[in-house]
Amino acid sequence: MTEKKEFGQFFTSKKIAEFMTKWVLLGNPKQVLDPAVGEGIFLKLIHQLSPATQLQACEIDPKMVQRFRNNNSYQVKLYEGDYLFTKVQHKPDAIICNPPYLRFQKIDRRKEILQNLKNMTGFSFSGYTNAAAMFLVKCLYELKSGGRSAFIIPYEFLNAGYGKCVKEYLLKEKALAKIILFDSKVNVFEDALTTSCILLMEKGCCDIVEFCNLHSVEDLTDVSLLNKKRSYQYTDLDCNAKWLNYFTGHQESGRHLIPMKDYVDVKRGIATGCNSYFTLSRAQVDELQLTEQVLHPCIVKAPDITTGILTKHELERMENSNKKMFLFDGKQATTKEELQYLKKGEESGVPQAYLTSHRHPWYSLEKTPAAPILFSVFSRNHMKIIRNETQARHLTSFHGIYLREPNDTKENANLLYCYLITPLAQRILHQSHREYANGLDKFEPGDLQNAQILDLSLIEDKDRKEIEQIYLEMRRRQIERAKIKGEMEYLEKLEEIFQKYLE
Numbered sequence: 285m286t287e288k289k290e291f292g293q294f295f296t297s298k299k300i301a302e303f304m305t306k307w308v309l310l311g312n313p314k315q316v317l318d319p320a321v322g323e324g325i326f327l328k329l330i331h332q333l334s335p336a337t338q339l340q341a342c343e344i345d346p347k348m349v350q351r352f353r354n355n356n357s358y359q360v361k362l363y364e365g366d367y368l369f370t371k372v373q374h375k376p377d378a379i380i381c382n383p384p385y386l387r388f389q390k391i392d393r394r395k396e397i398l399q400n401l402k403n404m405t406g407f408s409f410s411g412y413t414n415a416a417a418m419f420l421v422k423c424l425y426e427l428k429s430g431g432r433s434a435f436i437i438p439y440e441f442l443n444a445g446y447g448k449c450v451k452e453y454l455l456k457e458k459a460l461a462k463i464i465l466f467d468s469k470v471n472v473f474e475d476a477l478t479t480s481c482i483l484l485m486e487k488g489c490c491d492i493v494e495f496c497n498l499h500s501v502e503d504l505t506d507v508s509l510l511n512k513k514r515s516y517q518y519t520d521l522d523c524n525a526k527w528l529n530y531f532t533g534h535q536e537s538g539r540h541l542i543p544m545k546d547y548v549d550v551k552r553g554i555a556t557g558c559n560s561y562f563t564l565s566r567a568q569v570d571e572l573q574l575t576e577q578v579l580h581p582c583i584v585k586a587p588d589i590t591t592g593i594l595t596k597h598e599l600e601r602m603e604n605s606n607k608k609m610f611l612f613d614g615k616q617a618t619t620k621e622e623l624q625y626l627k628k629g630e631e632s633g634v635p636q637a638y639l640t641s642h643r644h645p646w647y648s649l650e651k652t653p654a655a656p657i658l659f660s661v662f663s664r665n666h667m668k669i670i671r672n673e674t675q676a677r678h679l680t681s682f683h684g685i686y687l688r689e690p691n692d693t694k695e696n697a698n699l700l701y702c703y704l705i706t707p708l709a710q711r712i713l714h715q716s717h718r719e720y721a722n723g724l725d726k727f728e729p730g731d732l733q734n735a736q737i738l739d740l741s742l743i744e745d746k747d748r749k750e751i752e753q754i755y756l757e758m759r760r761r762q763i764e765r766a767k768i769k770g771e772m773e774y775l776e777k778l779e780e781i782f783q784k785y786l787e
């Protein structure tokens with residue numbers, strides 16, 4: 285793994301660093317800490333603007349430590365190691381930070397960290413808390429009362445389940461003054477496709493949060509000149525709510541957004557009542573000597589599909605790797621072996637399961653047809669959307685999206701898929717999901733039907749052609765199993781096209 289991935293290394297641009305630095309220096313700090321210092325852009329600026337300020341820094345990556353030392357010659361107390369386990373010697377009265385962007389699965393000893401954070405703050409943070417939010421909490425705990433802090437971090441925590449406790453802690457410390465949100469089309473980091481916001485904090489001093497939106501990094505001038513969108517008293521803020529809505533004051537709506545149900549039908553996947561009996565792998569089919577007439581290709585579990593576009597090649601791959609991907613349709617059974625398999629089901633008690641006992645005959649299947657687009661029922665951070673080019677049916681881990689007449693064409697399915705995978709579409713859709721347990725997002729078919737999407741009938745022919753080309757290119761690369769290096773580039777291109785229609 286590259287250091288960039290392993291340590292979540294994305295570097296702050298000068299413009300953003302200057303803005304954040306100005307905020308912390310307004311408090312005339314004596315001790316400033318950057319707990320994820322990287323090459324040291326923040327501390328360099330602070331030293332230039334306020335040479336007497338004492339500096340502390342932390343960095344986990346030995347190579348980066350070397351780069352930091354080569355880049356900077358001022359005095360700094362540098363802790364080499366994991367900040368989440370570092371005890372800083374001097375309580376800082378300012379903290380400035382662009383923390384690593386690592387999802388919870390990638391964090392070493394995360395249970396221990398969560399326990400430490402609990403001991404410090406009294407808050408039980410969710411196991412899904414990402415590294416950026418952990419940095420935020422620890423920093424805020426260590427910051428002196430009255431001290432200032434500026435963080436640039438992904439804004440998912442404002443809406444995600446794990447963010448609830450983080451938001452509560454920010455409010456409890458009376459620390460959060462402003463959230464400056466960059467539109468999803470703004471490229472805050474050169475080489476990372478991530479959402480971003482800047483948090484400006486002053487510990488113990490705040491009781492109102494200002495929510496500001498920016499359409500460009502260039503708009504980041506003086507704090508006082510920021511175009512304030514809305515402010516809310518702490519007492520009016522609900523930490524259970526999705527805070528992205530506070531930027532608009534309501535669910536995202538726009539001139540060109542329509543409810544998804546105007547364009548498509550959404551249907552649950554097939555519930556067999558007993559997957560272990562009704563779904564089979566190629567090896568099982570061969571052993572049981574079942575014929576094609578009783579088998580339908582199907583998608584049993586969301587993780588079985590590892591590509592965005594389900595082609596017949598991908599189905600073959602699943603079959604060859606012996607994934608369960610055949611649905612047994614007992615109603616078509618005629619051969620001795622097929623009838624025997626039905627008997628086996630009876631002997632094993634399958635007809636007595638809840639769903640099968642309500643069906644006549646017990647082995648009849650729901651008629652849900654193959655859907656051109658599949659939408660994963662559960663998601664974490666990113667919604668899994670599949671363009672299904674095959675006749676594979678889906679079980680309950682996916683909802684099927686069916687384009688309505690007269691839009692029910694292959695090209696429109698490709699277009700809708702390309703739209704749905706963009707961060708822009710996902711952000712808008714995200715407002716309609718249900719929070720399940722601990723940051724797990726769930727969509728019911730009704731949530732999806734009512735969710736807003738861009739009115740795709742507005743897309744001009746020229747753009748449709750370009751989108752179709754991008755789709756075909758993604759598909760080609762996927763079939764060739766080319767490393768999906770260009771994936772981010774495709775997403776950016778798509779996002780740029782769709783964004784035009786929402787302005």
Ligand SMILES: C[S@@+](CC[C@H](N)C(=O)[O-])C[C@H]1O[C@@H](n2cnc3c(N)ncnc32)[C@H](O)[C@@H]1O
Pocket residue numbers: 291292293294295296318319320321322323324325326342343344345348365366367368381382383384385
């Ligand atoms: C997002 S980069 C920001 C670098 C720099 N402050 C900037 O803004 O350009 C985060 C930095 O934190 C370092 N890092 C990652 N995990 C860390 C940890 N647990 N403790 C300390 N530093 C860490 C990474 O190696 C990386 O240099």
